[in-house]
Amino acid sequence: MRMLKLAIQKNGRLSEQSLELLRTCGIRLSNGDRKLRAASTNFPLEVLFLRDDDIPQYVEQGVADIGILGKNEVLEKARKVEMLDQLGFAACRLSLAIPREESYAGPAYFNGKRVATSYPRILQRFFAEQQIEAEIEEIGGSVEIAPGIGLADGIFDIVSTGSTLLMNGLKEVETVLCSEAVLIATPGIASEPLALLEQLRFRIRAAQNAVIHKYILLNAPDTALEEICSLIPGMKSPTILPLAREGWSSIHSVVGEDVFWEVTGQLKRAGAEGILVVPIEKMIL
Template identity: 35%
Template sequence: MRIAVPNKGRLHEPTIELLERAGLHIENGADRKLYAETVDPDVTVLFARAADIPEYVHDGAAEMGITGLDQVRESGRELAELLDLAFGRCRLVLAAPEDGDIASPDDLAGKTVATEFPRITRTYFDDRGIKPSIVEVTGATELTPHVEMADAIVDITSTGTTLAVNRLAIIDEVLSSSVRLFARPDVVDDGKVQQVTTALSSVLAASGKRYLMMNVASEDLDAVRDVIPGMGGPTVMDIAGTDDVAVHVVVDEREVFEVITDLKSVGASDILVTEIERLVE
């Protein structure tokens, strides 16, 4: 089983970290290598440009791929989306000079739009019955309206800062993107594909969760149950030689501070909070 992953750029490190956390530790993956083995002898990682990964998967060089939704949509390849990996979030937006006369997509009929994403842009306008001229560029898209190459642009933004610096106003959102796990449709039911998907999903499920363990007197157990906001009911175990019980529960990280205060107020003691590496739901 081969997984194509970004070989560099802002998506590379988070992708490798996610694989490591999922237990797919990379071996012999030195810089500039095209592929690397993992601790699973049946799983190999291929390193490729993020934009090329949809083609790698579609053509059979890899069974699975990790890349942005924008890259898959721009490639035009039909891949099965298995997971939103919740990083690399960005938007493709339609923007035009803030002091110009373009205020809506309709104003671009017969005008020129510059973009690095011609397929996505063309689909966006076709869906609205608008016919601009689309010019493909390979960089510095935000400059094109100021050098009279285009009336508007479709470009990636995370915060909108670069657009604002270049005096461009967002007119509409074209696509909301993040990094996803994809596979060829014909291998979705493969056991190894499902195993990898479950491993990555377990890391995502554990994100932002904490595991709480505590001792509770038996007579206080109902009060403790009432203040625990965990995933389902807590796990309760007898403590040998005492009338106390041990209570274990998973809670959201953002609730830990208040939960501990509430637990202590109803008699819980020896409260231990730990991180969760993986959570298979």
């Protein structure tokens, strides 16, 4: 049986998070030492460990069927690949930054300026959309030092916390792209690996749904059941079980992580007691 071939970054935070996603999906790899490739022992999957900027080319050419990497790299390389899913981790943004002492009134600031970046395609598209004429200096690394050594007037680079900009006397002034890890695939992938890909995507969705939901259990007087059920409707409807104490029931449901605290306060006011919130390992809708 042909294995599904997945390319991921060979080291770094994105690599670790990609491997953690596979573990969450119940996929075990035989290679604990992180060589160039590893096979799963319980799913027909082979993992190739590559440089992140090489992954789009390998996927386009079918050397790897699929890949996990940042959306920013997919857009910058502009390879013919299919972007399937956003994976919800490795979030960052690509932003323009200038020296802290400079005043900034909008993108027109960059007219006639030099901007250093490792992402010239994305920046060029942005400048074209904004009708800005600027000189782009493409450099491979340490972009943040460019203004300090006189190479550029500003930079365009990945920003996570902003601490690197601060240390180099820069300030973020314009967010051009919000990025996160994405799953990409070879266009026109063959039927056999395509079937395996859909199995993998099914597992990924179950893992993602679990992350953004909590299982909630509580006790409530029967007189409050209608109000409480309206607050935590769950996937279809809550489960209600009678308690030994007459006039009381136990309610089990699922609540979204983003509204959890707001809903919990409303449940308390409605009369709920003994509220338990439990992580969900997998959630299949």
